[in-house]
Structure formats: structure tokens, C-alpha cells
Amino acid sequence: MNEDGLLELRNKLDSIDNELLALINERMKIVHQVGALKAKSGGAIYRPEREKAIIDRLEKLNKESNGSLNRAAIEALFLEIFAISRNIELPENVAYLGPEGSFTHQAAEGRFGAMSSYISISSIKGIFREVSTKKARFGVVPIENSSNGIVTDTINCLKQYDLKIIAEVVLDIHHTLATNCDKIKDIKRIYSKDIAFDQCRKFLANVGLDEVEQIPIESTTKAAKIAVEEEGSAAICPHVGAKLHNLPILFENIEDTDNNKTRFFIISDFENASSGNDKTSILVKFADRQGALFEFLKDFNEAGINLTKIKSHIVEGNSIFFIDFDGHKDDENVKNVLLKHSENVKVLGSYVKEINDI
Numbered sequence: 001m002n003e004d005g006l007l008e009l010r011n012k013l014d015s016i017d018n019e020l021l022a023l024i025n026e027r028m029k030i031v032h033q034v035g036a037l038k039a040k041s042g043g044a045i046y047r048p049e050r051e052k053a054i055i056d057r058l059e060k061l062n063k064e065s066n067g068s069l070n071r072a073a074i075e076a077l078f079l080e081i082f083a084i085s086r087n088i089e090l091p092e093n094v095a096y097l098g099p100e101g102s103f104t105h106q107a108a109e110g111r112f113g114a115m116s117s118y119i120s121i122s123s124i125k126g127i128f129r130e131v132s133t134k135k136a137r138f139g140v141v142p143i144e145n146s147s148n149g150i151v152t153d154t155i156n157c158l159k160q161y162d163l164k165i166i167a168e169v170v171l172d173i174h175h176t177l178a179t180n181c182d183k184i185k186d187i188k189r190i191y192s193k194d195i196a197f198d199q200c201r202k203f204l205a206n207v208g209l210d211e212v213e214q215i216p217i218e219s220t221t222k223a224a225k226i227a228v229e230e231e232g233s234a235a236i237c238p239h240v241g242a243k244l245h246n247l248p249i250l251f252e253n254i255e256d257t258d259n260n261k262t263r264f265f266i267i268s269d270f271e272n273a274s275s276g277n278d279k280t281s282i283l284v285k286f287a288d289r290q291g292a293l294f295e296f297l298k299d300f301n302e303a304g305i306n307l308t309k310i311k312s313h314i315v316e317g318n319s320i321f322f323i324d325f326d327g328h329k330d331d332e333n334v335k336n337v338l339l340k341h342s343e344n345v346k347v348l349g350s351y352v353k354e355i356n357d358i
């Protein structure tokens, strides 16, 4: 290795880092001023729509100037900077569906960064309780998986609690088979969450593990914890879950579809302003008469609103619909339709539409 060449390059990196540090500190001073203005006006500190606009602008600039970073890299860098900025203004605590290492934990960390504090909660209802009693500023809950559908507990809580969806996060879900066993045939039982077994059926059959006892438990990460302690056990769990409990990974990406995604909602107690690229979620209870659903959908159609999801759901014996559509609740056309149906509709929140859709 050319030692002089290496030293010269490292010196260049050092001086770039010095400039970056000075610029980030300069940025933080301005964030502080924004924070002071918000404190005066009572405005929300976290503004996902503004953060998205910054990332969109930087991605465009990066393309135009032939920069080598892709969107994921720009997001990783800047979402962390934003999270640090917000935490300097007001420390953020985030309640997520645990345990540590769960997919919901990953979704939470992706959005709130390394400086936020995280509270692992064992039930979805517990998360709603934590946020509505202001013990946590944000909650992160799963809402649907591409193979297993909607998460009933989350719908029930969205109906019951007066909290808002302020952002959505979509994660690609990958499972591993992790075990202390050296050979597949030594595996006598597998622990995982019920829906994870469903998502890996073909894989289990292909490797001859479909007849082995499957023990469903409440989380995939807990599955790794149990499997590490019990001889002859394996876990279907996320990569981070296996690492967290030092359980060797035998197979990666064992899910049956290569499009396995979970969508999460971030909930809090404030409403977002429009970003120009939003989605809105509502719950609707239709009157028990012919044509009620049809008329509702007709009004949406006539207002030029694009429905992106409609799922029926039973709560306490009554059928309600969970509906997503493009647009913000304050957009003129949306506002009018919602007003017309206000008796039957609960608006759950308007939030920036994710690119990675489910």
C-alpha cells in the first residue's frame, strides 16, 4: 500500500468532515430558531411533510449534479439529521410493539433515528394508551401485511382512541430460520409468530420441516430468545432478532413471496399540514339501507378522489370499512365529501404517501 497516498486521502477526508461538522452545527442553530417560533405558535415539532419535501428536493439536486448517492442513502443520512434536530428541540420518546428487535422496532428506528428513546410495549392497545396519556409522544403499530391482511387490534384502537395517524412506514419483511442445531434434521420444534409460519409455508415444506411441531408465540424476536435456550429448537425471526440473541442463522429470506411487506402507522396527537402528496385514512360505518356504500363511493368518484384501499371489518358485531384515499382531508374536494358524510366517518389522519406501497 502507498502510505503517502493513503495519508493524503485521509487528510482530505478529515478536512471534509470538519466542514460537514461546522455546517451541521450551523444547521442546528437554525433548527433551534424554527423550534422557538413553533413554541410561540404551538406548532408541532415533527413535520413529516416538510422532511419529505427536503428529501425530494435533495434527490432531484443529486440527480442533476450526477451525485453518486441514491434515494435510500439520502434518506438514511437526512432522516437521521432531522431526528437529531427534533430531539435537540424536544427529546422524543416512541412506544412501539415490542419486543426489542421486532419489525415494528425496525420501522420505528428507521423514522426516529438513534437519538430518540424507545419504549417496548407488548400490546397494540398499550401503545395507544401510552400515547394518549402522553407518556410517549409517538406510537408505532402495524396496520397490515401483504400476505396476512389487516391488523384487527390496530383498527379497533384507531376507532376507540382520539389519536391521529401522522405517517406511514412500509418495510420489506424478510425472515430467517435461526437455530443452534447443526443439521435441519436435528430441529424438533420451531417457534415463531403465527403469521410468520403462514408466510414461510413453502420454504418449510421444501426443506422437510413442515411436519415439525410449530409453536406460535407472540413475537418473532421472542422466538429467537426461546430457541437459543432450548436444544432442538429453531426460530423463524428477523435477522436483527437472531443477532440480538446470538442465534446462528441457517437460512436467510425464507418467506414464500418476494414481495412480503408490512405497513405501519405512526400515531400521535397532532394533525399534519398538506404536503401535496398525501393519503388519508378513514373509518366508515354505513347506514343499514340499500345503496349506502354505493352512494358513498359515488360521491368520492364524482369528487375525483382516488380510493386506494377499502377493507371491511367487524367491530362488536357491526361492519365498518377502513378506507384509504389519495389527498389531504383539507383539500377542497375531500373536505366537501367528508362533510357530507360526517355522521358516519371518522377521519384517522392525513399523512405523506410512502413510495414503497403495499
Ligand SMILES: C=C(O[C@@H]1C=C(C(=O)O)C=C[C@H]1O)C(=O)O
Pocket (backbone or CB within 6 Å): 031, 034, 035, 045, 046, 047, 048, 050, 051, 054, 081, 082, 083, 085, 086
Ligand atoms: C426544523 C423543522 O422541524 C423539524 C426538523 C426538520 C429539519 O431538521 O429540517 C424538518 C421538519 C421538522 O420535522 C421545520 O419544521 O422546519
